[in-house]
Amino acid sequence: MKAELINEFYLLQQSRVANKYNDVLEEQVYAPLKDANHKMTTWISERGHMLMSLDVRLYNSMKHLRKKYLKF
Incomplete structure (x- = not known):
């Protein structure tokens, strides 16, 4: 009994x-990695949205300049 206890x-x-x-x-380990992963994914997402809006603005500006100066 004592050995079992x-x-x-x-x-x-x-x-x-x-x-x-x-x-x-x-x-x-896991909590800091999770926090760093969250920060990186949000940063990449924000950067992607910024680049997409910049691309849209550039496309609209190019379309405007083509219509104004490149009349064929």
Whole structure:
């Protein structure tokens, strides 16, 4: 009986260590990576929207200049 209790106590400690390791891993590795990934994707998305609006403005300006100066 005593050996079984010691074994159960050892298994309980091991499970706590695994849970603590998972918490530390989540807190120190996965959370910062998730935050950095979110920042990069939002930055890339904002840059893409900015470039698309710039492309539309350029196309409209070129169309206006073609109509004004390149009359065939």
